[in-house]
Amino acid sequence: MIWNYLRIAYRNARKNKVIAGINIFGLALGVAACMLIATYVLHETSYDSWVPENDRIFRMYAAYKQDGEILKGTHFSANTAITVNQDFDEVMAAGRFMDNELFDGAGENNIRWDGDQNQHREDGFSYADQELITMLGVPMVYGENATALASPKTIVLSKSKSEKYFGKTNPIGKTLYLNSNDEDPYTISGVMEDFPSNSHLNYDFLITLTDVEFGEGEQTRWFQNNYFTYVQLKPNVDYTALEERVSRRIVGDYMAPAFVEAGYQQPGELERTLDLKLQPLANIHLHSGEISDTYTRGDIRFVWLFSIVGGLILLIAGINFINLSTARSANRAKEVGMRKVLGSHRKELIGQFLSESVLITLVAFVVGAALAQAVLPFFNQMVDQELVLPLASPLFLAVLIASALLVGLLAGGYPALYLSRFKPITVFSGGRSEGSGSSKLRSGLVVFQFAISIVLIAFTLVAHRQFNFMLDREVGYDRQQVIQLSSTDVLGDQVTTYRDEIQKISGVAAASISDYLPLSDTKRNGNTFYSEGKTEADNGTAGQAWVVDRFYLETLGLELVEGRNFPDQIPEGQNYTIVNEEMVSKLGLESPIGKKIQRGDRKDEIIGVVKDFEYFLYSDDKTYPLALFPGISSTLMSVKVDGQNIAQTLAALEETWDAFGAKMNFEYSFMDESFAQMYAQVERVRTLFSGFAILAIFIACLGLFALSAFMVERRQKEMSIRKVLGASGQNLFGLLTRQFLILNLIALLIGIPIAIYFMREWLQDYSHRIAISWDVFAIAAMIGLAFTLATISYHALRTVFANPMDSLRDE
């Protein structure tokens, strides 16, 4: 019996190639999109699940109340981990990462292997505790996970870095020098597997923290916060209850007394403003939006966004399926009638139609899987991942088949119920073969499709504008024609000479030495500033203290609103600073020039106020208090060039570089590109979203195309008669398209408010955002109408130009 059904299904498909093609192809596109999205979503939600006991491992973070806001940070003092481990039985182990670039060895380094003359630039260094790699169960290629970082001066590298330098050989025992520091060698004690792509960590070099102290007392001081702290709990510990006790104990018994003793806080202050929290390891990737750490991470909102878009695409494809099936009902009515006469129960007919739709869906899923596999490389490029479709996994196949069945049953369900209801007597006596109910439903579904399309178009437009706005807006500095040279610290004392030398090159307008730049991933620090003499009276303000040279403002095009730049020579005994407007306002300074600001014991005179510029402190782009201090921070150099002949200028820069005998390759980057890079995630989301939106609209148009073919076919005779009676081509075209245009307008009315709502919500997340203007909807409506007209015109025009006698003759 089932073969009989399938045979019919196959022959029907062959007979109506276009319809079957649209059904299968549309659904396959939807399935492919869904598969890619699902793979992406699964990857995003699988972060850190590779860690064996991830449900018992937590990252600590601090929630700090300031100015009515809660700031969340993940940096703790060195002794936090040790103390938590000692004081709480529930804690099985605690371990730390330290990747703050302020300390030699962390972040980026120039490295040299024993026996190699050349320096190499490598990123991805972090200090780490032995406890941490044990806790995370980091798999090792060479060496023991349990002891690799136990001894002082050891380093573990990733498999890919090991292979880069040592090929397939075991490098354990080899010696490594960091930053030309040849008296201070490190020994390779292990090679770990690269952190998987679904890990929130991405270090290539782990230096042991055993016996490390960054300055005297650093390991025991409570207010020098540079460590990411992770704890592993014993089984069956309620972490929310524990975190409260940890918070009370650590803040109340250790931190607060230390802060009061150092004069940083009034008694009771810290207990009121600071809470320590535990964040489950698996939540770090997607649920850290407000937590400031240095990791690039995912965003649960994007996961939701894409899941919804994936669902909508499948829904649109499913609606096509329903609409085409019921529209075709006239052609199937006779068969239904006859089968009933031959003794078929309704149940059997429902079974027949369902097996037909399941068959089509299965084919569509197979085609869809192939499509997904084919576009996977492009998709990976877009999401910056190396996702793999688990096509060989039995579970994946099972889910695939189950979804095909489900989609087939859902999309085929209504048509099956509808078609199987035909009564033979009505069918054979040539009565109405199509219930008005089904055409109402069809109209409703078409409106729904249109509405989704309009929302997606509008959303795509707004996202596009928002993104352009973010990239092009005024940020307070000029990033055009600024080049960053990296590793300039290899020049040593010569770095200032090099700077002065290249300023003589004709294409160079200015050059400045500083590691502190308004780009993410450049140096940052944390300080508390007070206005002079008010250390007792208020809490001060958190701010950045950047070391820059006197060409900094000129090179980056920063604007002085008051005062002057740093002089060539700072007079003996004078401490100068230039602060930003935010600092002035946070400290409540009136006429700030000449006033002094204080941090620790140090007092600096404000000689200038620079206009606020955005500098990416956290992953947001707000402006925070900032003070510039004269000095040399020598890893990066920024060069402002004029627009003429940049290639020639770069060549001259490199020539000078080589003339200085630098032991590194000349490396540079353009600041505007680095800036755009910071928005890579936003850019990716935008591209992906536009892609999926276009796909959704395309699938909807496919359905519309086929549906219009039916509608036109049904009215062929009517149109022919009208034509014979003298109707013009325009008349007929209007008649044929009017119905769809009306549906389009209804969809517009429904879609626009929904679009407005979601766009508002979405834009809320951006501190710099565009206003939603009405032309977005005008454009979305135009696009929607244009697509609709273009799609249905094909069939409508064919009818308009057809010879009326062709359809009237055989009557």
Add this chain to the structure above:
Amino acid sequence: MINLQHIERYYRAGLAKNWVLRDVSIEIQEGEFVTIMGPSGSGKSTLLNIIGMLDTPDRGGYEFLDEPVHKFKERRRTELHKHYIGFVFQAYHLIDELTVYENIETPLLYRKIKGSERKAMVANILDEFNIVAKKDLFPHQLSGGQQQLVGVARAIIGKPKLLLADEPTGNLHSSQGEMIMDLFKQLHTDGMTILQVTHSEKNAKYGTRVIEIEDGYIRKDYAPTDG
């Protein structure tokens, strides 16, 4: 076999009723070959549909093989006609997407007859009707007469007790029509009860009884001359 008592059937047109059948009572015994005649719109097709259980009367009783059909739910009626009734239509109503073989096989599928047995039954009837060569063709590849031949084969393959035919020769040339009527006569001789609706006096003469209908009433009920 068939016992209709005071059957009435009407359609509502606004407040008025359009009568199709009025007070129709008929009794038909097994083995009869009955022809229902009458002008267009007289109600003869409706009568046939009611007897075939495709339509239900608004009033009156219908017993088929002593079972009260008018009291049955749709499911039970389907069972009855599946097992006892075969239909032949003026427009053949073959399923376009199925071959000759598959069209004939379909009723057996609904009766859940096993594959081997089914094959034998279909092969037999193809042979009997001389259409073995056509078995893999689709309906649109056949002439009208051949299609109707397939239609009859399909109607009787399940060995129904009653064969209902609604103008079976209406779309056929006279020679093809005669072939179909000869076939009916043969079936009747073999013991099948047949009920046909026709305009043709000539076709009526193949049967054993003629019922004339006009405006929903039975006007005459007689045996045809030189039948």
